[in-house]
Amino acid sequence: xxxxxxxxxxxxxxxxxxxxxxxxxxxxxxxxxxxxxxxxxxxxxxxxxxxxxxxxxxxxxxxxxxxxxxxxxxxxxxxxxxxxxxxxxxxxxxxxxxxxxxxxxxxxxxxxxxxxxxxxxxxxxxxxxxxxxxxxxxxxxxxxxxxxxxxxxxxxxxxxxxxxxxxxxxxxxxxxxxxxxxxxxxxxxxxxxxxxxxxxxxxxxxxxxxxxxxxxxxxxxxxxxxxxxxxxxxxxxxxxxxxxxxxxxxxxxxxxxxxxxxxxxxxxxxxxxxxxxxxxxxxxxxxxxxxxxxxxxxxxxxxxxxxxxxxxxxxxxxxxxxxxxxxxxxxxxxxxxxxxxxxxxxxxxxxxxxxxxxxxxxxxxxxxxxxxxxxxxxxxxxxxxxxxxxxxxxxxxxxxxxxxxxxxxxxxxxxxxxxxxxxxxxxxxxxxxxxxxxxxxxxxxxxx
Amino acid sequence: xxxxxxxxxxxxxxxxxxxxxxxxxxxxxxxxxxxxxxxxxxxxxxxxxxxxxxxxxxxxxxxxxxxxxxxxxxxxxxxxxxxxxxxxxxxxxxxxxxxxxxxxxxxxxxxxxxxxxxxxxxxxxxxxxxxxxxxxxxxxxxxxxxxxxxxxxxxxxxxxxxxxxxxxxxxxxxxxxxxxxxxxxxxxxxxxxxxxxxxxxxxxxxxxxxxxxxxxxxxxxxxxxxxxxxxxxxxxxxxxxxxxxxxxxxxxxxxxxxxxxxxxxxxxxxxxxxxxxxxxxxxxxxxxxxxxxxxxxxxxxxxxxxxxxxxxxxxxxxxxxxxxxx
Numbered sequence: 001x002x003x004x005x006x007x008x009x010x011x012x013x014x015x016x017x018x019x020x021x022x023x024x025x026x027x028x029x030x031x032x033x034x035x036x037x038x039x040x041x042x043x044x045x046x047x048x049x050x051x052x053x054x055x056x057x058x059x060x061x062x063x064x065x066x067x068x069x070x071x072x073x074x075x076x077x078x079x080x081x082x083x084x085x086x087x088x089x090x091x092x093x094x095x096x097x098x099x100x101x102x103x104x105x106x107x108x109x110x111x112x113x114x115x116x117x118x119x120x121x122x123x124x125x126x127x128x129x130x131x132x133x134x135x136x137x138x139x140x141x142x143x144x145x146x147x148x149x150x151x152x153x154x155x156x157x158x159x160x161x162x163x164x165x166x167x168x169x170x171x172x173x174x175x176x177x178x179x180x181x182x183x184x185x186x187x188x189x190x191x192x193x194x195x196x197x198x199x200x201x202x203x204x205x206x207x208x209x210x211x212x213x214x215x216x217x218x219x220x221x222x223x224x225x226x227x228x229x230x231x232x233x234x235x236x237x238x239x240x241x242x243x244x245x246x247x248x249x250x251x252x253x254x255x256x257x258x259x260x261x262x263x264x265x266x267x268x269x270x271x272x273x274x275x276x277x278x279x280x281x282x283x284x285x286x287x288x289x290x291x292x293x294x295x296x297x298x299x300x301x302x303x304x305x306x307x308x309x310x311x312x313x314x315x316x317x318x319x320x321x322x323x324x325x326x327x328x329x330x331x332x333x334x335x336x337x338x339x340x341x342x343x344x345x346x347x348x349x350x351x352x353x354x355x356x357x358x359x360x361x362x363x364x365x366x367x368x369x370x371x372x373x374x375x376x377x378x379x380x381x382x383x384x385x386x387x388x389x390x391x392x393x394x395x396x397x398x399x400x401x402x403x404x405x406x407x408x409x410x411x412x413x414x415x416x417x418x419x420x421x422x423x424x425x426x427x428x429x430x431x432x433x434x435x436x437x438x439x440x441x442x443x444x445x446x447x448x
Numbered sequence: 449x450x451x452x453x454x455x456x457x458x459x460x461x462x463x464x465x466x467x468x469x470x471x472x473x474x475x476x477x478x479x480x481x482x483x484x485x486x487x488x489x490x491x492x493x494x495x496x497x498x499x500x501x502x503x504x505x506x507x508x509x510x511x512x513x514x515x516x517x518x519x520x521x522x523x524x525x526x527x528x529x530x531x532x533x534x535x536x537x538x539x540x541x542x543x544x545x546x547x548x549x550x551x552x553x554x555x556x557x558x559x560x561x562x563x564x565x566x567x568x569x570x571x572x573x574x575x576x577x578x579x580x581x582x583x584x585x586x587x588x589x590x591x592x593x594x595x596x597x598x599x600x601x602x603x604x605x606x607x608x609x610x611x612x613x614x615x616x617x618x619x620x621x622x623x624x625x626x627x628x629x630x631x632x633x634x635x636x637x638x639x640x641x642x643x644x645x646x647x648x649x650x651x652x653x654x655x656x657x658x659x660x661x662x663x664x665x666x667x668x669x670x671x672x673x674x675x676x677x678x679x680x681x682x683x684x685x686x687x688x689x690x691x692x693x694x695x696x697x698x699x700x701x702x703x704x705x706x707x708x709x710x711x712x713x714x715x716x717x718x719x720x721x722x723x724x725x726x727x728x729x730x731x732x733x734x735x736x737x738x739x740x741x742x743x744x745x746x747x748x749x750x751x752x753x754x755x756x757x758x759x760x761x762x763x764x765x766x767x768x769x770x771x772x773x774x
Contacts, residue, residue, distance in 0.1 A: 143734045
């Protein structure tokens with residue numbers, strides 16, 4: 001009997017994964033739960049355990065291949081292949097006999113690509129790493145060349161989506177379409193204002209970043225998959241969501257006193273220290289309950305207000321920032337939140353976070369810690385609509401009222417910065433939400 | 449009525465023999481036994497032993513006798529029991545039948561049909577699985593057809609019988625009883641030299657014929673569903689002469705061409721199709737022309753090995769995906 005190993009569903013939002021490394025080869029005998037390969041998704045890296053024991057008869061997916069959930073990765077023969085039923089009919093056209101598991105297929109042919117291109121990239125990759133892509137001379141298919149000539153377009157301006165960034169016929173068609181609709185839009189605008197408009201620029205952008213010139217001593221670090229995803233996510237967020245930043249000043253006197261009172265007992269009981277973070281998380285959750293529109297996502301042309309408050313906590317990891325999510329954060333006490341944060345932190349440390357730990361966030365809290373500086377505006381974790389970032393806690397002289405007179409006092413203070421998506425959150429709402437979060441923290445009315 | 453590919457051939461033979469008295473059949477076991485695959489079943493009863501003739505096991509003799517009868521005005525339909533053995537008649541076909549009209553300044557004709565059950569996927573191993581069509585597709589004076597559907601099997605056989613030239617008719621054994629089609633009542637023919645667009649598409653073109661047509665259509669359905677790709681499928685139907693216009697039209701339309709046949713890749717008709725496209729539609733191409741065919745080896749008896757050697761819809765899906773991504 002043969003078992004098929006498929007790309008697992010590693011979380012509700014995960015639709016595909018990349019086989020980063022095979023840990024077995026064809027012909028290997030494997031036992032159940034033995035790791036077969038390493039998979040990387042946009043959320044998490046993990047190993048795929050064998051669904052049974054047997055012999056690997058075929059590795060279907062190649063290293064580096066990105067495949068949808070459910071796609072076959074390998075075939076395991078769990079016991080000696082069943083003998084084929086002997087022919088009952090003499091006639092050779094019988095063809096209904098079950099076909100046994102196919103043998104390892106021939107290695108797939110190398111991606112079709114011009115010799116010279118391959119050589120050029122090979123030579124350059126040694127020195128310039130990933131940057132080589134942009135500087136190597138591009139080659140075009142005959143139809144792309146012809147279309148460029150017919151429409152008088154500069155192919156270096158056309159983004160390529162084919163293998164290795166190749167410009168395909170479809171890319172040129174898409175580019176021409178964009179050009180055309182851009183022209184139409186600008187013409188319409190000109191007609192509407194009856195101003196003699198300048199002809200719209202043909203190219204979508206005049207600026208191009210300078211081509212990388214290698215210099216002695218340069219260290220070229222190609223993006224890891226995680227880094228590439230983070231980069232694309234950040235660019236997407238900044239270009240799609242107009243970020244508005246607002247900062248609140250929070251007096252932590254009461255909160256620090258509360259923490260001080262419970263610190264030792266907590267450490268003894270729980271085995272880890274009580275930090276500021278669970279309190280801020282709690283305050284955020286309470287404020288989100290008061291302003292449910294902040295606990296939302298943008299989906300196409302809709303704002304989706306989420307019922308559950310799933311609070312993402314940004315954490316620093318070796319390969320880049322990750323945001324594990326506390327599911328149903330509104331059902332926890334401060335201690336519960338502290339335990340959840342600690343649980344996720346330990347999981348992250350031991351590289352045990354799975355895709356579900358990272359999926360489904362509805363709002364994000366970022367705590368850069370002791371060296372987080374005065375304040376800073378975080379980039380919104382898409383498709384959420386806001387992110388809170390804690391600044392450093394510092395003792396400052398503040399003006400307080402004591403018995404009707406003003407006095408100077410030294411209080412622990414923190415700046416709390418909110419970035420919100422101005423497409424869907426108006427200033428009134430953003431300001432009120434942040435104001436409430438800050439007041440909840442100052443009141444420090446938390447049960448421990 | 450819905451009939452199998454095999455019945456369609458049998459019907460064509462019945463109808464043509466009824467229509468034209470000069471049509472007769474020769475081959476190994478074609479009369480008493482009704483053919484190794486029962487393609488000629490019932491013909492002996494219907495037309496008698498003068499028109500349905502069992503021959504000795506000698507392909508050269510069978511084709512030679514057919515050529516002689518054709519020169520004298522008959523329209524023989526001879527059967528190679530397995531197309532693997534057509535090689536025994538190679539000289540009669542390429543040197544005698546194909547050259548006859550040329551040798552006589554156009555004053556003699558050889559209206560001969562050679563039916564040749566071909567193809568693999570039936571666990572027939574080396575001697576009962578071959579696709580020898582490309583040995584003949586470079587010989588002027590011959591016509592070569594390879595139907596993929598019951599309709600074409602019937603219509604092309606009728607056209608072959610009515611043609612004034614030697615026609616090699618390659619019928620795929622695996623299709624005999626595996627496909628069915630509703631055929632119209634009455635007489636119809638399918639023209640030789642005309643390809644058929646089985647499915648219109650815009651992302652890439654598959655050019656195929658015979659035993660791999662259905663695999664290509666299956667693959668096209670899979671990538672349409674899973675990848676949203678729109679694949680055009682052209683069935684050549686005739687391999688000599690090729691329908692150059694249809695080939696170039698699909699190549700120019702999509703700019704990406706995958707050629708699929710069960711014959712081996714090296715020396716298969718796919719190479720010629722690729723050359724026609726490269727020569728005449730170069731500036732429409734958006735990717736290298738790709739081929740999927742049998743591996744360059746002999747067919748193995750072992751079913752997994754046979755599977756490994758032959759093209760199938762999974763291999764076609766892979767090729768489509770890589771070509772689409774290019």
